[in-house]
Amino acid sequence: MKRALPYLIPLVLALALLATPRGPALDHWMSERAIALTRESPALRFSMQLGAALGRSSTILAGLLVPAAFGGDVARVTVRIAAVGLGAAWVATTALKAITNRTRPNGDRHRVYSSFPSGHASISAALALTLARRNRRLAWPAWTLVAWIGASRVFLAAHYPSDVLAGVAVGALSGALALRLQVLLGSEAAMRGAPGSQPLRS
Numbered sequence: 001m002k003r004a005l006p007y008l009i010p011l012v013l014a015l016a017l018l019a020t021p022r023g024p025a026l027d028h029w030m031s032e033r034a035i036a037l038t039r040e041s042p043a044l045r046f047s048m049q050l051g052a053a054l055g056r057s058s059t060i061l062a063g064l065l066v067p068a069a070f071g072g073d074v075a076r077v078t079v080r081i082a083a084v085g086l087g088a089a090w091v092a093t094t095a096l097k098a099i100t101n102r103t104r105p106n107g108d109r110h111r112v113y114s115s116f117p118s119g120h121a122s123i124s125a126a127l128a129l130t131l132a133r134r135n136r137r138l139a140w141p142a143w144t145l146v147a148w149i150g151a152s153r154v155f156l157a158a159h160y161p162s163d164v165l166a167g168v169a170v171g172a173l174s175g176a177l178a179l180r181l182q183v184l185l186g187s188e189a190a191m192r193g194a195p196g197s198q199p200l201r202s
Contacts, residue, residue: 006129006143007172014117014165027162031105034155044155051152054145055120060086060127077182078134085126085178089171093122096170106157118159118167121150125171126178133179 017023038045053059064082067075097114104115128142150168153159159167 003176006125006132007169007176010125010165010172011169014162014169017160017162017165023162027160031154031157031160034151035105035157038155038157048152048155051148052120052156052158055124055149055152057086057090057119057123060123074134078130081134081178081182082127082130082175084181085130085171085175086123088174088177089122089126090119092170092174093117093119093167096166102163104158105160115159116163116166117170118150118153118163120153121146121159121164121167122171122174124149125168126175127171129172129175130179133175 017027038048064079068079071079096117097119098111100114100116101109101111102115103109104113108115124146128139128146131142132139146168150164153164154161
């Protein structure tokens with residue numbers, strides 16, 4: 001049950017904002033307040049723009065090149081798992097965007113860029129879950145980065161909080177499925193993980 005928390009908690013919160021009587025109003029109110037704060041503070045806006053830049057798929061993929069090229073067996077397997085998780089998150093997010101076609105807070109109505117769920121949140125969460133499970137020392141930094149990236153999407157009027165929470169749930173679930181796939185394939189390096197981490201088991 002503990003391992004399911006990274007995707008169960010954001011999923012429950014997203015559903016609460018989308019499906020409860022007062023949820024949608026709270027969702028929109030939080031978005032409006034965040035946007036207003038960003039307009040009032042150039043420093044906050046710069047911080048959120050930096051977070052958004054870190055959450056781009058191109059930035060994340062570029063960051064994976066270093067351990068893929070220069071890391072040991074465990075690092076390279078971690079990159080492989082992360083790549084599978086990122087791919088699954090992208091497919092799921094793209095499908096949900098096409099289905100929901102939710103207008104963004106900034107007024108963008110293009111279906112391809114639908115507000116629900118957040119792509120930045122989904123791919124960063126997929127990576128964070130993989131890193132956290134493969135190396136416990138990376139858990140807090142990875143999830144802190146997810147929070148920063150997710151907040152940036154709300155503060156920059158790109159997404160509602162429910163979009164971000166749903167994106168985190170999709171990404172974390174995608175990462176968990178990628179890890180499970182590696183274990184089922186019997187990769188010794190995948191099951192070993194980094195020193196100090198709990199070995200993965202099928």
